[in-house]
Amino acid sequence: MLNALGLLKQRRFLPLFTTQFLGAFNDNLFKTSMVLFATYAIFDDARMEANFNALATGIAILPFFLFSALAGQLADSHDKARIIRIVKTAEILIMLLGAAGLMVARAGLPTVGIGLMLGAVLFLGVHSTFFGPIKYAILPQHLPPHDVLGGTGLVEAGTYLAILLGTVVAGWIPIEGAAALVLVIAAVGWLSARQVPPAPREGAKLAINYNPFTSSWRLIRATLHIPRLFLSICAISFFWTIGAVLIVIFPPLVKNVLTADERVASGAIAVFSVGVALGSVVINTLLRGRISARYSPVSVIAMGACVVLFSFLCRGWTPAPAGALYHWPDFVAQPRAIPIMLCLLAIATTGGMFVVPLYAFLTTTVEKDQTARTVAANNVVNSGAMTLGSAAVFGLSAAGVQPLEMLFLVAAMCLVAAWLAQKLHQACD
Numbered sequence: 001m002l003n004a005l006g007l008l009k010q011r012r013f014l015p016l017f018t019t020q021f022l023g024a025f026n027d028n029l030f031k032t033s034m035v036l037f038a039t040y041a042i043f044d045d046a047r048m049e050a051n052f053n054a055l056a057t058g059i060a061i062l063p064f065f066l067f068s069a070l071a072g073q074l075a076d077s078h079d080k081a082r083i084i085r086i087v088k089t090a091e092i093l094i095m096l097l098g099a100a101g102l103m104v105a106r107a108g109l110p111t112v113g114i115g116l117m118l119g120a121v122l123f124l125g126v127h128s129t130f131f132g133p134i135k136y137a138i139l140p141q142h143l144p145p146h147d148v149l150g151g152t153g154l155v156e157a158g159t160y161l162a163i164l165l166g167t168v169v170a171g172w173i174p175i176e177g178a179a180a181l182v183l184v185i186a187a188v189g190w191l192s193a194r195q196v197p198p199a200p201r202e203g204a205k206l207a208i209n210y211n212p213f214t215s216s217w218r219l220i221r222a223t224l225h226i227p228r229l230f231l232s233i234c235a236i237s238f239f240w241t242i243g244a245v246l247i248v249i250f251p252p253l254v255k256n257v258l259t260a261d262e263r264v265a266s267g268a269i270a271v272f273s274v275g276v277a278l279g280s281v282v283i284n285t286l287l288r289g290r291i292s293a294r295y296s297p298v299s300v301i302a303m304g305a306c307v308v309l310f311s312f313l314c315r316g317w318t319p320a321p322a323g324a325l326y327h328w329p330d331f332v333a334q335p336r337a338i339p340i341m342l343c344l345l346a347i348a349t350t351g352g353m354f355v356v357p358l359y360a361f362l363t364t365t366v367e368k369d370q371t372a373r374t375v376a377a378n379n380v381v382n383s384g385a386m387t388l389g390s391a392a393v394f395g396l397s398a399a400g401v402q403p404l405e406m407l408f409l410v411a412a413m414c415l416v417a418a419w420l421a422q423k424l425h426q427a428c429d
Contacts, residue, residue, distance in 0.1 A: 012197055019189055019196060040255065064383030068129055069216040073215065080137065084193045101120055229374065232293075236382060242417070250403075258319075264327070272347070278345075278348075283299075292428070306343055362374050
């Protein structure tokens with residue numbers, strides 16, 4: 001992984017890395033600002049907060065399910081760099097909509113503001129759908145084979161470091177600052193996208209299928225006959241189902257169980273980003289550039305164990321006085337605060353160790369002219385799995401199940417992911 005850092009000096013990689021980094025930062029800055037504002041300033045009910053987060057997550061995922069197949073076809077049949085520039089131009093318009101939603105809600109019209117913000121979330125999902133296949137599929141086209149795993153790890157680590165920064169910034173700046181900053185970052189991302197080297201179509205020209213359902217099914221069916229590809233997609237999908245559940249329940253858990261304010265919530269979410277980035281570095285170092293699922297089963301089992309430990313730590317938490325929330329100094333002064341943060345770090349680190357090698361399988365199993373469609377097929381399945389995860393949280397919340405109990409569902413899913421990863425390891429190594 002340390003050798004892979006040299007890629008950051010090269011024009012074939014740095015502009016893509018920068019564009020992805022800024023996009024992830026901006027996406028997370030806006031979404032976290034929206035979620036924290038809704039959780040702490042609009043709603044005052046744990047169930048409503050969880051339902052809003054589930055709705056926002058579902059809206060963000062829907063475009064992946066509908067348009068991933070089209071995105072993969074377009075990326076494999078057109079210059080990927082050109083598509084990146086089109087997508088980044090659209091981001092500026094989307095952030096204008098999102099910034100307007102934040103300001104309208106801040107001005108005292110929460111219903112209208114939430115509608116605008118959720119509209120921006122939907123279009124950000126479309127934005128990510130069309131950019132997602134490219135950020136991985138372009139790597140085998142620009143990098144030699146021995147650099148693909150390192151490049152994948154850097155993209156993954158950079159993404160989560162960007163999420164870290166976006167999360168921290170969202171918790172510490174006023175909502176007016178977030179509205180202005182998302183526009184500035186979108187403009188800078190547009191400039192960096194213009195520096196990505198060309199990545200023209202390789203292979204025969206495709207006949208584009210614009211039907212989202214038939215094209216998605218054909219895309220998924222094309223992966224079923226390749227065991228390691230199929231198993232990789234299934235394992236990644238379980239990982240993102242786990243992620244969807246954690247994303248939905250976490251802000252309400254921090255507010256209502258740990259009784260902490262939005263800055264503590266953003267800091268705790270940021271710990272996840274640090275952990276995934278750390279896990280990306282660790283697994284690349286352990287594997288030494290070899291694409292393998294060797295460590296994935298034990299990594300996700302360890303992740304599940306840490307989730308259970310986190311649940312038990314939270315159960316013994318001393319809540320803040322009635323009507324008050326812990327600020328950072330008060331929060332870290334609590335006896336269990338540091339163990340809880342370290343547990344979150346361990347959850348994310350083991351998760352990063354699990355998933356990074358699986359993404360490398362997607363881009364190295366097929367020919368270069370099929371990589372974007374392969375990543376797109378993965379995104380279709382992932383989005384369906386994440387939707388099920390969000391729906392499960394919505395349903396369990398409506399039935400009165402608390403976030404701490406939902407963590408046991410996460411731990412159970414980790415066992416299924418470990419079984420899939422072991423099957424992949426046996427099929428490939």
